[in-house]
Amino acid sequence: MLIKNQQFSFHTNDKLLAKAQKIAAVEHLDMATILNSVLEKMVAQGDVPTDFVDEKYNRRDKIIQSLYDEIEQAYQDYKNGRVTGIDQTFSKYGL
Numbered sequence: 001m002l003i004k005n006q007q008f009s010f011h012t013n014d015k016l017l018a019k020a021q022k023i024a025a026v027e028h029l030d031m032a033t034i035l036n037s038v039l040e041k042m043v044a045q046g047d048v049p050t051d052f053v054d055e056k057y058n059r060r061d062k063i064i065q066s067l068y069d070e071i072e073q074a075y076q077d078y079k080n081g082r083v084t085g086i087d088q089t090f091s092k093y094g095l
Contacts, residue, residue, distance in 0.1 A: 004036070 017031070024034055041049055047059055077083065084092075 002036075002040070 021031060024031060038049065050058055
């Protein structure tokens, strides 16, 4: 159990907060407990929970998209004759 030694406050809409508090109360939870759980989940996963992130901006998706972009660029280079010979490639990597 973590020691809670830092207060954090933020502005939100009063009606939104009231509705969220009613939903939390059904589960016998308060907003501080819920928000602390979100923070703990973020730290444990090393990422923002995917529920909060637009999928196209998710870190995993960014990495995958970056790889696809690199593959597409390499393929376009190959199609357009922008290639490196095997000897030059081997020498670049000391092979």
